Amino acid sequence: MTTIEGKMNMKTQVLYKSRTGNTEKLAKAIFEAVPGQCKDIAPLEGQTDYEMGDIYFIGFWTDRGSASVEVLDYLGSLQGKKIALFGTCGMGNDLEYYKKIEENIRVFIEDDNEYLGAYICQGKMPISVREKYLSMKTPENTKMINAMLRNFDMAMLHPDTQDLEGAKAFVQKVFEDIRKEELQYE
Template sequence: MKTQVLYKSRTGNTEKLAKAIFEAIPGQCKDIAPLDGQINYEMGDIYFIGFWTDRGSASVEVLDYLGSLQGKKIALFGTCGMGNNPDYYKKIEENIRVFIEDDNEYLGAYMCQGKMPISVREKYGRMKNAENEKMVNAMLHNFDMAMLHPDAEDLRAAQRFVKDIYEKLEREEQSYE
């Protein structure tokens, strides 16, 4: 089975995850590329599709590509600057997963925090006033914590995600034999 890793990265965070995921894919029948206007939907049997998060979803280009895949095995991976929160990550996954057609096999998602552009921190600072000081301080703290991600543990977790998928696929294949 050929595996394709496609990703959209704005600040380099998702590209780091894509490279770690690519390294963890077993065998030689694999490829990695930025998602940049591809219209070939037959590049693989298994797809790992990566994205950066904007307002709880992925870019239109990622969503359109996902919606065009048919009869594939698809796993998602992404980075999110706002919040290091599994519940929020699950909500993002659900928002994106709905674009995957039913004739595909959904393999799951891996999400981690990623650093944001400094312009975001500056915007938060300008928003601060007496009424929202506590909330903005929390946003600034989150921004500062996100500057450390994706870190080595995030990359290892992404690779474990891949390993788990391939182990599951192998078990399924053996049960059919």
């Protein structure tokens, strides 16, 4: 049995924007999990001359519930591709919030692409964020700020081994789904 890469001669691109190194860690785990040799990984730095691929795993860090403008612009430029998203988010380890982030970013993917899903996990934040939280603390908002500080401290442990394994499992599922879809058309 041939691999999906060999059978369909698909090129997979793993492109990512990472601010603190969290998304880069996920990108490397995803790249490692992509089957075959027909793949590439690169930071998304604003250029548009990446070697073209058939399948794109696009990584982002979360900025106010969405991705950076650079990532959103690049997503909007892709046409006729299979696209999966992955990202990190400092706030919360909350699946509902992650789903909202996914929806906020997914709308930038043009309709002629095939959307393959998303994997989002918590990631550590810069220490300046913790300092900002502390400076905002008042007697009236102590409970809320303490919750934000606890979240910040928990985020410092992420992405962890479990997060990276989750990213790899996401890649396996994406390729299994592609293979099932292709078998339907044989």
